[in-house]
Amino acid sequence: MKIDITKEQYETLMKTVYLANWMAGSAQDEPDQEFEGFEQYVLSLAKDFGLDAYSAFDEEGKLYYPTEEFEEKTGIVDTIGNYNMYAVWEEMVLSLSRRDLMAEFGEDAVSAMSEEELMEKEYPYILKYEEEFRENGFQNLFLSKKE
Numbered sequence: 001m002k003i004d005i006t007k008e009q010y011e012t013l014m015k016t017v018y019l020a021n022w023m024a025g026s027a028q029d030e031p032d033q034e035f036e037g038f039e040q041y042v043l044s045l046a047k048d049f050g051l052d053a054y055s056a057f058d059e060e061g062k063l064y065y066p067t068e069e070f071e072e073k074t075g076i077v078d079t080i081g082n083y084n085m086y087a088v089w090e091e092m093v094l095s096l097s098r099r100d101l102m103a104e105f106g107e108d109a110v111s112a113m114s115e116e117e118l119m120e121k122e123y124p125y126i127l128k129y130e131e132e133f134r135e136n137g138f139q140n141l142f143l144s145k146k147e
Helices: 007-026 033-044 068-074 076-105 107-112 115-136
Strands: 055-058 063-066
Touching: 007 033, 007 068, 007 076, 033 063, 068 076, 076 107, 076 115
Parallel strands: none
Antiparallel strands: 055 063
C-alpha cells in the first residue's frame, strides 16, 4: 500500500511523529524503539517533500534528527511547553482534589464509591483548586510538614 500526501500533510506528519516520540520516550531512560524507528523513517523523507531544512543526518551516529529550524518554524516547542503547563496544572488539581476527598471520607469509603458518586463528591474540590490556580498560580502554594 502506498499513501500519497501533500507537503503540508507531511509537515503535519513530522510534527505528529515528533510529538509521539517525545511523549513515548520522555519518561524513559532509553528511547522507545518503535517510535524512534518510525521517526527515523519519516525524517529520512524530508528531502522528498522539499523540507530538508527540517531534518538533518548525523553521519557519526547514523541517525536523522529534527533541526532547530523545524522546531522554530513549526512551533513544536511551544506545543510541548503548552502541554507541559496543562499537564502540571491538571495533575495538581486532580491530585489535590483526590487527597482532600480521601481526607474527608477516608480511603475505604472513596474506594467503595460508584463512579458517579465519586465525581459528584470530588467535583467541588476540583472547582476550588481550578479557581485558586487560575487566579493565583503558585502564589499561595506552600509545603508544610505534619507534626
